Amino acid sequence: MIATFLIQDGVTNGAIYALLGLALVLLFSVTRVIFIPQGEFVAYGALTLALLDGGKVPATTSLLVCFGAIAFLFDLWSMRRGTDIRTFLRSLALNLVLPGVIYGITIVLAPLDLPSVAKALLTILIITPMGVYVYRIAYRPLADASVLVLLIASVGVHLAMMGLGLVFFGAEGLRAEPLADDNYTIGALMVSAQSLCIYGATIAIIVGLYMFFERTLLGKALRATAVNRLGARLVGVRTHLTGVTAFTLAAAIGAVSGVLIGPITTIYYDTGFLIGLKGFVAAIIGGLASFPITAIAAIGVGLVESFSSFFASSYKEVIVFGLIIPVLIWLSLSGGFHEEE
Amino acid sequence: MSGNLLELSDLHVSYGRAEVLHGISMSMKPGSIVTVIGANGAGKSTLLNAIMGIVPSSGTIVYDGAPVPRSVEGRVAGGLCLVPEKRELFATMSVEDNVELGGFLRSAAERAETREDVYARFPRLAERRKQLAGTLSGGERQMLALARALMSRPRLLLLDEPSLGLAPKIVIDILNIVSELRKTGVSILLVEQNARAALEIADEGYLVELGEVRLSGPASEMAVNPALMESYLGTHS
Numbered sequence: 001m002i003a004t005f006l007i008q009d010g011v012t013n014g015a016i017y018a019l020l021g022l023a024l025v026l027l028f029s030v031t032r033v034i035f036i037p038q039g040e041f042v043a044y045g046a047l048t049l050a051l052l053d054g055g056k057v058p059a060t061t062s063l064l065v066c067f068g069a070i071a072f073l074f075d076l077w078s079m080r081r082g083t084d085i086r087t088f089l090r091s092l093a094l095n096l097v098l099p100g101v102i103y104g105i106t107i108v109l110a111p112l113d114l115p116s117v118a119k120a121l122l123t124i125l126i127i128t129p130m131g132v133y134v135y136r137i138a139y140r141p142l143a144d145a146s147v148l149v150l151l152i153a154s155v156g157v158h159l160a161m162m163g164l165g166l167v168f169f170g171a172e173g174l175r176a177e178p179l180a181d182d183n184y185t186i187g188a189l190m191v192s193a194q195s196l197c198i199y200g201a202t203i204a205i206i207v208g209l210y211m212f213f214e215r216t217l218l219g220k221a222l223r224a225t226a227v228n229r230l231g232a233r234l235v236g237v238r239t240h241l242t243g244v245t246a247f248t249l250a251a252a253i254g255a256v257s258g259v260l261i262g263p264i265t266t267i268y269y270d271t272g273f274l275i276g277l278k279g280f281v282a283a284i285i286g287g288l289a290s291f292p293i294t295a296i297a298a299i300g301v302g303l304v305e306s307f308s309s310f311f312a313s314s315y316k317e318v319i320v321f322g323l324i325i326p327v328l329i330w331l332s333l334s335g336g337f338h339e340e341e
Numbered sequence: 342m343s344g345n346l347l348e349l350s351d352l353h354v355s356y357g358r359a360e361v362l363h364g365i366s367m368s369m370k371p372g373s374i375v376t377v378i379g380a381n382g383a384g385k386s387t388l389l390n391a392i393m394g395i396v397p398s399s400g401t402i403v404y405d406g407a408p409v410p411r412s413v414e415g416r417v418a419g420g421l422c423l424v425p426e427k428r429e430l431f432a433t434m435s436v437e438d439n440v441e442l443g444g445f446l447r448s449a450a451e452r453a454e455t456r457e458d459v460y461a462r463f464p465r466l467a468e469r470r471k472q473l474a475g476t477l478s479g480g481e482r483q484m485l486a487l488a489r490a491l492m493s494r495p496r497l498l499l500l501d502e503p504s505l506g507l508a509p510k511i512v513i514d515i516l517n518i519v520s521e522l523r524k525t526g527v528s529i530l531l532v533e534q535n536a537r538a539a540l541e542i543a544d545e546g547y548l549v550e551l552g553e554v555r556l557s558g559p560a561s562e563m564a565v566n567p568a569l570m571e572s573y574l575g576t577h578s
Contacts, residue, residue, distance in 0.1 A: 217445065224431045224442050231429035233395070235493060236417035236446040 004189055006306045012195045012264070013278075014302020015202040016042075019257045020279025021286065021294040022209065023250040028288045029226035030246040032147050033139055036154040039276020040161040041251050045127050045258020046267040047165070050174035052119045057110045059168035060126050061103045067133035068099035074136055094132065102126055116179045124255040131251025134161075135243050143239050158273065165269035173271070176262030198260045205253060206295060222246060278305070278320060285327050345403075346371040346497055346528050347392070352400035354384070354391045361387050363552045364400065369545065371496075374520065374529045376543035376560065378536040384552040385532040386426055389499045392530070393423040404497070418446050420496035426505060428486040432475030436466055439474050439485055443492025451494060459488045462518070480511035487518065497528045504535050516542055540564040 020038055027035045044060050051058035072095035079088065102125060109122060138157045142150060180193035212219040225232040225242045233239065261267070261275065282301050286294030301320060308319040345368045354362040361384045369375040377385050391398035394413045402409040410416050431439050440459060444452035460467040463484045469477065474485055483503055490498060500519065504512040512535065519529060520542040533539035540546050546563040548556040556569065563569055 217441065220434070220438050220442055221445055223434060224438075227431045227433050228429050230395070230425070231431055232442075233413050234393070234417070234423055234425065234429060235442050235444075235489065236414040237442070238412070238414050 002310070006310055007303065008189060008191070008195065010303035010306035011299055012198055012302070013305060014299035015198050016257050016261050016275070017279045017282050017301050018295045018298035019202055019205060019253050019260075020276055021282035021298045022206070022291055023253040024280055024283040025286055025288055025291055025294050026209070026222075027246050027250050028283070030222050031139065031150075031243050033150045034147070034154055034288075035250060036151075036158040036273075036276065036280075037134070037161045038250060038254055038279065039272030039274070040158065040165065041127055041130065041254025041272070042258040042261065042275050043165060043267055043269060043272030044130070044161075045123055045255040046176060046262030046271075047169045047174055047258075047269070048123045048126055048255075049119060049259050049262045050176040050267070051169075052110060052114075052122060053116075053177045055111055055113070057107055058123075058126065060130075061099075061106045063164060063168050064126060064130060064133075065099045065103055067130055067137070068095040071095045071133040071136040074141075095136075098129055102129065116177060120179060120259045123259050124252060127255035127258070128248060128252040131247035131249070131254075132244055134251070135247035139247070140240060140243060143243065162270050162273065165272075169269045171269065173266040173268040174262075175266045176259075178263035179259075194260075194263055198264075201256055201260055205256065206291075209249075209291070218245060274317075278302075281321060281324050284324055287331060344371070345369060346373075346405060347530070348401075348403040349392070350401050350403075352388070352391060352398050352402065354387050354396055354398045356396075361552050362391065362398070365549070365552075365554055367547055367554065367557065369497075369528060369530060371528055372523065372526060373544040374523055374531060374542055375545045375547065376531040376533055376536075376539040377547045377549055378533060378539060379549040381534070383549045385549055386501050387552075388549065389423055389425075389501050389530065389532055392499060393421060395423070414446065417493055420494065421499065422490045422493045422495035422497070423499040424486045424490045424501060424503065426501040428482050430474040430482060430485055430489070432473065434474060435471055436474055436477070436485060437470040440466070440488050440492055443489035444494075447492070447494060452492065455492050455494055459491050462491070462521075463488050479507050480514070483507060483511075483515055484518075487515075491522075495527055497530065498522065500529060500531045502532055502534060504533065504538070512538065536569075537564070 020042065023038055024035055027033050027038075048058040048060045072091060075091040075095060079091070106122065106126060109118075114122070134157060138153055139150065142153055145153075178192070178194040179197045182193040184191050184193070184196075213223055221232065221237045222242050222245060224235070225237060225239070232242070258267075278301050279298065282294050282298035285297035301323065304323060305316060305320050309316040312319065348368045350366045352362055352365040353360060365388060367375070377388060379385050387396060390396045392402060392409075394409070394411070394416050404416075404419065404421065409421070410419055431442065440456065441452065444455060447455070465481060466484055466488055469481070474482065477485060487503070503515050503519065507515065516538055519531065523529060531539055531543060540560045540563055543560040546558065546560040547554055548563070548569060556563065556566070
């Protein structure tokens with residue numbers, strides 16, 4: 001009986017880790033960025049949803065406007081040696097008008113008692129463009145840097161985003177209302193509607209990513225960039241285009257994860273890091289390259305976590321992160337993981 | 342001078358402090374095949390990479406009467422296309438996807454039209470559409486690299502050692518394909534080690550040594566140049 005609860009709990013958390021792990025693999029294979037701040041998107045998403053539940057205008061909207069303004073300044077700086085009017089207008093629309101419009105929508109909608117699905121969608125709408133700006137501000141200037149430099153930049157972005165989280169959300173934790181609060185009994189199992197939402201959303205995102213990568217030319221261009229960076233440039237795929245697309249997808253996936261996890265646990269401004277790291281364990285097991293192995297490994301991480309929190313709760317994190325060691329040894333022995341040349 | 346598709350003047354390229362190209366000037370007419378020959382390390386590949394924008398260069402590159410666009414994708418959009426020495430295919434993707442990505446900057450209608458031409462030209466690839474590019478033989482890979490390049494509807498193809506590592510019979514096939522391509526109006530800048538074969542299909546030839554143009558002229562004259570015959574055409578080919 002306890003085992004079924006633990007399994008259910010593990011699979012539910014594992015599904016969220018799977019989303020994070022997939023986002024990390026996506027980002028690393030396309031941009032070579034090990035994106036530590038992925039968890040921050042989750043925390044931002046969960047906190048935004050919780051604030052919307054309370055009828056407040058979430059601080060992330062102002063943060064979004066700030067990010068957009070900084071990105072715009074970066075664009076202006078790179079345009080200082082002359083530019084054409086179209087590039088300028090595009091930058092203006094993307095960096096100033098878009099966050100402004102989202103800000104306006106949120107101010108109008110937040111006080112209304114929206115259905116929870118609408119609040120979830122609004123949250124995703126607020127968080128997703130952040131991916132664009134984070135890429136523009138932190139990573140686009142480093143497009144040709146080594147993996148190590150990009151990793152160091154990630155640490156910086158993580159600390160900055162966590163600090164901004166503290167400033168904008170404050171130190172106390174929040175819990176969002178579930179998307180639906182029914183419970184269903186299937187045999188001995190009691191399944192909450194929220195966990196069904198989590199499974200559904202995870203599967204939908206995996207299928208969606210699969211379709212995107214297999215069926216669309218842009219998705220193929222992202223795969224091509226991951227397989228052969230020079231080859232992709234030679235057919236005219238811009239590094240910036242794939243970078244922006246990958247970061248937007250990652251931010252959207254982070255926001256969805258936040259919306260899903262917000263109602264099942266209390267989220268603080270710094271909770272995202274630990275959640276993100278568990279996704280990272282799964283991504284490492286997948287060699288930062290394989291989507292299916294990452295997804296399966298993430299479920300495994302969720303299960304190990306829920307069982308170890310029952311049997312040895314004080315060692316829970318140690319056991320979960322300890323998983324990474326044998327995997328790294330195995331990967332380095334089998335030589336399947338090669339350094340960036 | 343006007344009417345040239347490509348005009349390089351005083352092109353310099355450096356890797357760090359070492360200058361590899363010391364002021365190359367050349368021009369090519371639309372619809373022609375120009376070949377650049379020379380020993381290993383003479384800077385032939387660097388020259389193509391500089392024209393494509395993959396390595397930074399100083400000097401001027403005039404393409405189709407205007408300075409060449411700054412970015413690689415701008416050059417691809419303008420009809421320049423490089424088939425690099427190492428092919429740079431997407432090995433874990435299917436032949437079909439490789440071909441399709443070649444037309445990344447073209448509209449769906451243009452891709453559909455060019456795709457038909459390309460598969461008609463390379464029936465081998467049409468048979469192997471679903472196969473992964475990494476599982477193809479050397480000759481097939483070179484065909485795929487050419488097919489991918491053609492999907493971008495190039496006006497000037499830059500071919501870097503298309504015959505490298507291929508069996509002699511396939512080299513002939515590939516070079517035949519190259520001279521066939523010219524009939525469709527594509528101009529070709531061909532870098533080759535196999536100087537004799539290259540001069541045979543080219544209109545003009547340039548000999549590059551240690552980053553400088555040593556000799557240039559009509560390919561038919563270069564092919565019988567005594568100095569050239571001694572060092573590059575030799576007796577082996």
